[in-house]
Amino acid sequence: MSRSVDVSTNERAYFIEGLKAGIRLNGRRFDEIRYPHNIHLSKEEYGYVELEWGKNKISVRVSSYIRKPFEDRPFEGIFNINCEINSMASAKFENGKNSDEEVLISRIIEKSIRRSNSLDLESLCIIAGEKVWNITVDLNFLNYDGNFIDIGCFGVMLALQHFKKPDISIINGGEDIIVHDINEREPQPLSILHVPVCLTYCFYNITNQQEVNIKGESTSDDIYLLDCDYKEDLLKSGSIIITLNKNREIIQLSKNGGIPIDASLLVDLALGSIKVVDELTDLMKKLIKDHEQQRFDELNLKLLQVGADR
Amino acid sequence: MTFKVRTSVLDNSDGSAELTTSDVKLIVSITGPIEPKPRQELPNVASLEIVVRPAVGLSTTREKVLEDKLRGMLQAVIVRHLYPRQLIQIIVQIQATPLSKHQGGAYSNHRDEVEYSNVELNAAINGCYFALVDAGIALYSSFASTCISITKPHEINDNQEYIIQPTLDQLNNSSSHHIICFSIEDKKATKLLLIDSLGEFTEEELFTVISKGVEQTELLHENYQRKYISDKIHNDYIWKS
Amino acid sequence: MSRMELYSPEGLRIDGRRWNELRRFESRINTHPNSCDGSSYVEQGNTKVICMVQGPMEPSSRSQADSAGATIEVNLSVASFSTFERKKRSKSEKRMVEMKATLERTFQQSVMCHLYPRTLISIDIHVLAQDGGLLASMANAVTLALIDAGVAMYDYVSCISVGLHDQTPLLDLNGLEEQDISTLTIGVIGKTEKLALLMLEDKMPLDHLESTLGIAIAATHRIRDLMDDEVRKHGNLRSSKLAKN
Numbered sequence: 001m002s003r004s005v006d007v008s009t010n011e012r013a014y015f016i017e018g019l020k021a022g023i024r025l026n027g028r029r030f031d032e033i034r035y036p037h038n039i040h041l042s043k044e045e046y047g048y049v050e051l052e053w054g055k056n057k058i059s060v061r062v063s064s065y066i067r068k069p070f071e072d073r074p075f076e077g078i079f080n081i082n083c084e085i086n087s088m089a090s091a092k093f094e095n096g097k098n099s100d101e102e103v104l105i106s107r108i109i110e111k112s113i114r115r116s117n118s119l120d121l122e123s124l125c126i127i128a129g130e131k132v133w134n135i136t137v138d139l140n141f142l143n144y145d146g147n148f149i150d151i152g153c154f155g156v157m158l159a160l161q162h163f164k165k166p167d168i169s170i171i172n173g174g175e176d177i178i179v180h181d182i183n184e185r186e187p188q189p190l191s192i193l194h195v196p197v198c199l200t201y202c203f204y205n206i207t208n209q210q211e212v213n214i215k216g217e218s219t220s221d222d223i224y225l226l227d228c229d230y231k232e233d234l235l236k237s238g239s240i241i242i243t244l245n246k247n248r249e250i251i252q253l254s255k256n257g258g259i260p261i262d263a264s265l266l267v268d269l270a271l272g273s274i275k276v277v278d279e280l281t282d283l284m285k286k287l288i289k290d291h292e293q294q295r296f297d298e299l300n301l302k303l304l305q306v307g308a309d310r
Numbered sequence: 311m312t313f314k315v316r317t318s319v320l321d322n323s324d325g326s327a328e329l330t331t332s333d334v335k336l337i338v339s340i341t342g343p344i345e346p347k348p349r350q351e352l353p354n355v356a357s358l359e360i361v362v363r364p365a366v367g368l369s370t371t372r373e374k375v376l377e378d379k380l381r382g383m384l385q386a387v388i389v390r391h392l393y394p395r396q397l398i399q400i401i402v403q404i405q406a407t408p409l410s411k412h413q414g415g416a417y418s419n420h421r422d423e424v425e426y427s428n429v430e431l432n433a434a435i436n437g438c439y440f441a442l443v444d445a446g447i448a449l450y451s452s453f454a455s456t457c458i459s460i461t462k463p464h465e466i467n468d469n470q471e472y473i474i475q476p477t478l479d480q481l482n483n484s485s486s487h488h489i490i491c492f493s494i495e496d497k498k499a500t501k502l503l504l505i506d507s508l509g510e511f512t513e514e515e516l517f518t519v520i521s522k523g524v525e526q527t528e529l530l531h532e533n534y535q536r537k538y539i540s541d542k543i544h545n546d547y548i549w550k551s
Numbered sequence: 552m553s554r555m556e557l558y559s560p561e562g563l564r565i566d567g568r569r570w571n572e573l574r575r576f577e578s579r580i581n582t583h584p585n586s587c588d589g590s591s592y593v594e595q596g597n598t599k600v601i602c603m604v605q606g607p608m609e610p611s612s613r614s615q616a617d618s619a620g621a622t623i624e625v626n627l628s629v630a631s632f633s634t635f636e637r638k639k640r641s642k643s644e645k646r647m648v649e650m651k652a653t654l655e656r657t658f659q660q661s662v663m664c665h666l667y668p669r670t671l672i673s674i675d676i677h678v679l680a681q682d683g684g685l686l687a688s689m690a691n692a693v694t695l696a697l698i699d700a701g702v703a704m705y706d707y708v709s710c711i712s713v714g715l716h717d718q719t720p721l722l723d724l725n726g727l728e729e730q731d732i733s734t735l736t737i738g739v740i741g742k743t744e745k746l747a748l749l750m751l752e753d754k755m756p757l758d759h760l761e762s763t764l765g766i767a768i769a770a771t772h773r774i775r776d777l778m779d780d781e782v783r784k785h786g787n788l789r790s791s792k793l794a795k796n
Contacts, residue, residue: 048405088403090322103648110645140363140403144322248756250757250760255746256656263765266764267761
């Protein structure tokens with residue numbers, strides 16, 4: 001595999017002609033996403049998830065430990081997301097060098113999840129000013145096939161919901177704590193306030209004339225594709241990333257350059273995304289629920305349950 | 311002992327292997343030979359770019375040490391003069407370690423626990439072998455690595471035990487542990503490529519460990535590597551009846 | 552902080568503006584006629600930005616020479632005295648890299664790059680004071696400096712930030728407001744409704760997006776007029792000097 005990722009003029013023209021006829025080379029509809037598959041929620045470790053999305057492949061690990069909080073925020077736990085991309089994913093990412101694209105990917109994932117407070121930081125506090133949980137998410141991109149942002153966000157949210165931290169007791173009137181072994185007491189899930197879902201739309205200028213795009217009144221020339229693959233991503237002339245949650249809130253919007261898009265189109269896209277967001281959120285919920293059930297059955301926890309179901 | 315290998319798991323790399331042993335899981339990807347950056351270029355041999363990425367957190371000096379050990383060993387087995395002025399990228403992504411599995415991944419106090427990087431190195435070497443074969447990079451010989459620990463002397467009779475592929479608990483109760491990597495030609499372990507020992511041990515013990523290492527690596531080669539390669543050839547040439 | 556009253560029942564904000572009022576917008580172009588090809592100075596309230604443009608010129612490294620069009624490079628420097636708290640800001644901070652990449656990509660599309668193949672347009676931005684709407688002020692300053700440098704553009708890129716307080720959109724947020732409510736920054740090309748730049752960093756109800764965008768677009772058109780006035784004023788000044796000679 002070579003480092004250079006150029007697309008020939010003919011290939012580009014072929015692709016654009018396809019779009020004009022309403023056809024994507026991968027056979028999807030314009031607003032159809034690839035759904036995640038081969039999802040592996042670890043049974044041995046809490047908060048370890050592997051999944052594929054098209055040919056994208058990622059692994060996410062959540063880990064936790066106890067530390068002293070920051071002085072200016074004594075009541076809040078600490079949460080960070082590491083996502084470095086190396087050349088394992090694709091030769092276009094260089095090792096040890098933070099390219100602009102890489103920074104944008106990690107910034108948007110961070111804005112969508114960390115900045116939007118999707119993890120309740122105050123629930124991570126153990127003793128104010130003394131001890132809080134530090135939650136670290138390691139997001140590893142293993143194979144690249146376009147659209148790392150959407151899949152990264154999905155993976156991190158799935159892993160956060162899968163993760164459990166050990167139960168804790170405070171003793172000696174708030175002096176000391178006991179971290180209970182996971183075999184002794186059932187560990188606790190994190191408190192997730194909302195589940196953000198990122199969706200990336202790529203834009204294509206099919207007239208190939210900038211002037212028309214900027215001055216033109218009609219918006220029918222704009223073609224947008226949801227969830228681009230590797231080649232579509234290379235050929236895009238602009239993109240917009242919308243992060244939404246099920247409560248109809250926009251978490252984050254960003255359009256880092258690229259061809260201008262009409263404001264009304266933006267509103268339409270945002271409204272249209274809600275359906276996909278609902279689907280993906282429900283999918284996550286179902287995955288976690290099924291996994292919990294499986295764990296429950298395997299460990300035979302039913303035997304330990306006392307009392308009637310309310 | 312679990313030892314599971316899947317290869318060609320990544321589409322964008324020329325060769326890749328996912329290795330799952332009882333306590334370590336990792337993915338190795340190989341890209342190459344490709345065009346290097348001018349400063350990486352060596353006039354008569356291929357240069358190796360090795361990156362080790364930890365399971366938790368960002369790369370530190372620990373990963374740099376692992377990279378260096380791996381490089382020293384791989385330089386001796388890759389036929390580098392076949393690819394002059396080219397680059398071979400080897401990326402090892404560690405996904406699970408004995409420590410991360412401790413407490414079901416729920417609680418990892420890295421600051422308090424001793425990290426057994428050598429267990430990861432051991433898995434990385436074995437993973438590299440399958441990835442290099444998958445990528446079709448020329449090797450002088452096969453190689454395999456194993457980890458052996460020596461338990462603390464028994465309280466009563468001073469007996470010490472040798473444990474092959476120790477678990478985290480066994481490592482915590484050992485007086486020393488060693489990783490041994492041999493090159494293998496004609497099903498026989500020939501040259502010692504790498505040995506890394508940690509802890510307190512005598513010369514005599516070390517020799518025992520090495521001879522056990524010969525046994526183990528030959529076993530590994532016989533049971534897994536040979537089988538894997540014959541399966542791979544069979545699958546790759548499935549059209550050739 | 553959040554206990555501060557951002558929008559009083561009488562409809563006044565902390566600095567006395569109403570919801571739909573911009574802050575004072577001052578701009579100058581050609582502020583550094585000798586040291587660069589185009590320069591500008593923009594004040595949006597208490598946010599103050601200087602921008603200098605060099606080029607189109609020969610790129611220093613071959614990787615920047617693109618045979619299809621000019622390469623645009625943005626260098627951001629934020630003075631340590633630009634905020635109340637003196638803090639050294641490194642260029643490699645993720646937020647900085649993001650803003651730099653956003654500006655580069657925005658102007659790559661709004662400058663007629665195909666007219667200047669194999670050249671580099673280098674844009675230096677210096678932030679002297681920050682009080683909200685930083686990205687917007689920077690984009691406005693770049694537009695003016697590019698115009699001063701005589702670089703061909705499709706139209707003005709005018710930028711503004713809008714916030715949403717409960718249900719009311721608040722135009723052109725200052726630093727205090729920006730800390731507390733979600734901010735949407737948009738950049739519009741000329742007098743169209745085409746968005747060249749878009750950034751929203753905090754939560755906003757989906758159903759209020761349309762009204763917020765509407766007021767923001769109207770504001771960018773106003774900013775465009777203000778910038779246009781300054782450019783024309785400067786143009787007249789120059790042509791009158793030419794006429795004298």
